[in-house]
Amino acid sequence: MKRLLLSTVLLTVLWSVPTLVEAKGDDFGALVKVVEEFYDVKHKGIPFLAKSGIKTATAAARLAGGSKKRLAEAGSVKLAFFEDQEFNARGSIANFRATLKATLAGRWLPFIQVLSLNDGAQTYVFLRDAGPKYTVLVVTIEKHDAVVVQVNLAPQTLAILMQNPNEMGKAITDDATTTNDQE
Amino acid sequence: MRILFKTIKLASLALLLGLSVSATARAQNAKIELGQLDHLGSKASETVDVNIDERLMQITAKFLSGKDPDEVKIKQLVNGLKGIYVKSFEFEREGDYSQADIESIRSQLRNPAWSKILNVSSKKEGSIEVYLLTNASQVDGLVVLATDPKELTIVNIVGPVDLEKLSQLEGQFGVPELGIETKPKPKN
Numbered sequence: 001m002k003r004l005l006l007s008t009v010l011l012t013v014l015w016s017v018p019t020l021v022e023a024k025g026d027d028f029g030a031l032v033k034v035v036e037e038f039y040d041v042k043h044k045g046i047p048f049l050a051k052s053g054i055k056t057a058t059a060a061a062r063l064a065g066g067s068k069k070r071l072a073e074a075g076s077v078k079l080a081f082f083e084d085q086e087f088n089a090r091g092s093i094a095n096f097r098a099t100l101k102a103t104l105a106g107r108w109l110p111f112i113q114v115l116s117l118n119d120g121a122q123t124y125v126f127l128r129d130a131g132p133k134y135t136v137l138v139v140t141i142e143k144h145d146a147v148v149v150q151v152n153l154a155p156q157t158l159a160i161l162m163q164n165p166n167e168m169g170k171a172i173t174d175d176a177t178t179t180n181d182q183e
Numbered sequence: 184m185r186i187l188f189k190t191i192k193l194a195s196l197a198l199l200l201g202l203s204v205s206a207t208a209r210a211q212n213a214k215i216e217l218g219q220l221d222h223l224g225s226k227a228s229e230t231v232d233v234n235i236d237e238r239l240m241q242i243t244a245k246f247l248s249g250k251d252p253d254e255v256k257i258k259q260l261v262n263g264l265k266g267i268y269v270k271s272f273e274f275e276r277e278g279d280y281s282q283a284d285i286e287s288i289r290s291q292l293r294n295p296a297w298s299k300i301l302n303v304s305s306k307k308e309g310s311i312e313v314y315l316l317t318n319a320s321q322v323d324g325l326v327v328l329a330t331d332p333k334e335l336t337i338v339n340i341v342g343p344v345d346l347e348k349l350s351q352l353e354g355q356f357g358v359p360e361l362g363i364e365t366k367p368k369p370k371n
Contacts, residue, residue: 094225111239112357115230127239134242158239159246163257165233165357 028150030103031139032080035146038096039087043080043148071161071175076135076152079176087141093122100124100139108137112165119143123169127158134158138169149176213316213324213341215291217270219284223335226279227272233357237265240342243356260351264342269357270335277332288328288337297326300346309334311361313346325349329361336361 032043093115101110108126115122120143128135130152138149151172153161161168224230243261247254274280292299292314300313309331316324322345327338338358340349352358 093230094222097221097224109234109236109239110232111234113230113232115224115227117228129238155242156246159243162235162239162243163355165235166231 027104027107028078028080028137028148031100031137032148034096034099034103035080035082035139035141035148038092038099039085039141039146041082041085041087041146043082071151071153071157071172076150077176078150080148082146084144085146087120087143087146093117096122097124104137111136112168114166114169125165125169125172136172138172140169140173147173147177149173151176212294212296213339214266214268215288215326215339217268217288217337217339219287220270220272220335220337223272223280223284226274228275229271229273231269231271231357231359233267233269235267235356237341240264240266257355260348261356264340264344266339266341267352267356267358268337268339268341269359270337271359272335274333274335279333280335284335285328285330288326292326311363313349313363315345327361327363 036042097113097115104110104126108128111125111127113122113124120141122139122141124137124139126137128137133152133154135150135152136158138147138151140147140149149172153172161171224232240261244258247258249255249258272280296318297314297316300315309329312328314326314328315322316326322343324342325338325340325344327336327349329336329338336359338349338361340352340358346363349358349361350363353360353363
């Protein structure tokens with residue numbers, strides 16, 4: 001009887017571990033899907049510019065008026081682009097925000113949300129502890145474009161960005177989509 | 184003798200546990216509930232919602248440079264703080280938020296541990312109420328409720344904070360410019 005119980009517990013643990021890892025690792029994909037389904041849009045693959053940006057992640061970038069190192073850790077960037085599509089925010093912002101929060105609930109801290117009905121702009125920044133680093137998920141939506149970015153940040157970088165949280169989403173998105181040539 | 188030593192050890196542990204639970208409870212009390220205002224996001228033309236919890240505050244205190252004078256200043260400012268929470272709504276029309284929305288905040292601050300600081304003046308128009316959560320001579324938290332017909336802003340800072348610190352935090356960590364004057368106006 002004891003052996004049967006032990007085997008059942010072991011099987012349950014082995015079965016649940018990959019599911020948990022998969023769920024945790026796929027939050028970026030889940031958010032992209034939320035944007036696609038909510039606004040009935042389709043994302044595009046990672047643009048060439050962003051790819052080269054990732055490769056040169058140690059180069060200097062301009063941030064907050066000063067010359068700083070790139071924000072994102074090399075190779076940590078995930079990016080989804082939505083271009084020239086319709087993101088009608090009126091009447092739906094509260095629902096969209098609730099859907100995002102529900103998708104990430106319990107795993108990510110909703111760090112900042114800045115929403116503007118007048119120009120249809122929405123910025124959401126979520127944070128998660130990733131060992132010595134921090135993973136940041138940014139969703140930026142404007143009237144016709146949107147970007148979903150996930151990056152790993154060193155705590156030092158996060159500490160600097162947190163001083164101006166309203167600009168944090170923009171700084172991370174710009175960093176992930178800018179090449180050295182554009183600086 | 185051994186039993187006596189064990190009893191003292193257990194009693195000390197219980198006391199330490201009690202003290203830490205009480206400190207945590209105080210910190211939790213200083214954080215007020217703001218989620219009930221989320222529905223205003225669908226009416227507001229501009230919404231800002233900032234949540235900086237204790238872990239994030241510690242990152243700021245720990246990882247900012249101890250050499251850069253600006254960063255040293257910020258480190259000192261956030262030292263001991265356990266959280267900064269901000270909700271701010273701007274509306275196109277008057278009456279888009281109700282007295283019930285404000286009451287949902289005020290009702291949490293009627294606890295005797297909270298005291299309203301009177302005579303707080305601001306360069307901005309509208310009304311500003313500032314509440315402090317005090318425990319003996321120590322301040323454990325602060326709430327600012329700023330209202331005008333088309334704006335509603337709540338700032339909740341958890342940890343040791345005063346008006347001087349609040350004014351230094353304005354424009355940083357999501358704390359909006361409240362224009363609170365910490366020094367008395369000179370008499371004419």
